[in-house]
Amino acid sequence: MTASNRRPRPLPTSKECRGQFEQEVTRLMDRLYGTALRLARNPDDAEDVVAETVSNAWRKLDQLDDLAHMEGWLFRILHHTFVSHWRRRQCRQEKEVDIEPEDNDIRFSLFEKLHQPFLLWWGAPEKEFVNALLHEDIQNAIDNLPDGYRVVIVLVEVEGYSYEEASGLLDLPLGTIRSRVSRARTLLQKALWSQGQDAGLAKCCGQPSGTSSGGDL
Amino acid sequence: MSESRISCEEVVQRLFEYMDRELDSYTSAEIQRHLERCHDCFSRAEFERQLRERVARSGQQEAPERLRHRIREMIERF
Numbered sequence: 625m626t627a628s629n630r631r632p633r634p635l636p637t638s639k640e641c642r643g644q645f646e647q648e649v650t651r652l653m654d655r656l657y658g659t660a661l662r663l664a665r666n667p668d669d670a671e672d673v674v675a676e677t678v679s680n681a682w683r684k685l686d687q688l689d690d691l692a693h694m695e696g697w698l699f700r701i702l703h704h705t706f707v708s709h710w711r712r713r714q715c716r717q718e719k720e721v722d723i724e725p726e727d728n729d730i731r732f733s734l735f736e737k738l739h740q741p742f743l744l745w746w747g748a749p750e751k752e753f754v755n756a757l758l759h760e761d762i763q764n765a766i767d768n769l770p771d772g773y774r775v776v777i778v779l780v781e782v783e784g785y786s787y788e789e790a791s792g793l794l795d796l797p798l799g800t801i802r803s804r805v806s807r808a809r810t811l812l813q814k815a816l817w818s819q820g821q822d823a824g825l826a827k828c829c830g831q832p833s834g835t836s837s838g839g840d841l
Numbered sequence: 842m843s844e845s846r847i848s849c850e851e852v853v854q855r856l857f858e859y860m861d862r863e864l865d866s867y868t869s870a871e872i873q874r875h876l877e878r879c880h881d882c883f884s885r886a887e888f889e890r891q892l893r894e895r896v897a898r899s900g901q902q903e904a905p906e907r908l909r910h911r912i913r914e915m916i917e918r919f
């Protein structure tokens with residue numbers, strides 16, 4: 625990046641800039657809202673987070689080097705905005721995540737539940753299962769995760785944060801992020817499994833409970 | 842010479858970190874080599890990748906008209 629090919633920064637108050645800003649915000653609205661909703665879980669809170677994000681972004685617009693980078697920048701502001709809301713709430717709620725009891729079958733794996741190595745003629749039940757999952761199934765499963773796990777998994781799996789970035793944003797040790805990501809995935813897969821069973825998605829693979837408790841092959 | 846030395850068990854154990862690109866390049870390359878050769882681990886990795894894609898798409902949800910309206914009004918006042 626040399627100085628010569630850097631475009632002049634538009635004035636944040638100019639009409640043209642406001643138009644571009646609005647256009648970009650409008651274009652990204654479904655993702656901004658969807659992400660806020662996955663993080664906050666509650667639609668009213670999600671709307672507030674998006675509104676505050678847009679207002680914060682406008683205030684900080686002069687910190688953006690190029691309007692072409694607005695997408696990533698807006699999402700970072702959204703994450704920060706959410707996290708500061710969330711911290712305030714967590715202080716009041718006495719960290720539910722830390723008192724969450726450890727589940728005994730920590731190694732639950734959807735793949736192991738579904739995969740049938742000896743039934744090659746059957747095709748791939750695990751693929752069918754994933755394909756049959758509805759958007760709402762996945763949303764429900766995420767929304768029902770305990771707060772601390774949900775936020776970490778959304779940042780890592782939906783938003784593509786590295787563990788280190790998530791650790792910085794949430795102000796949590798790297799090891800905590802690592803274990804929460806892993807635990808969140810287990811909980812998520814368990815939830816999808818039981819939702820899938822309720823919906824009759826996995827009837828071909830419902831094993832008698834005695835054979836599946838350990839999860840090891 | 843550079844035969845895959847990592848076991849299926851290790852691959853399974855580190856698969857998510859591999860997919861999250863959280864492993865050092867050596868381990869990551871070892872796993873990649875293993876996945877190219879081991880059908881079982883490959884199917885597992887494929888499954889987790891597809892599931893993950895579905896999870897990633899859950900970040901998209903139609904914003905309510907009320908919110909769009911609120912944002913438009915807000916930007917007008919900027």
Ligand SMILES: [Zn+2]
Nearest residue numbers: 849879881882
């Ligand atoms: Zn293997």
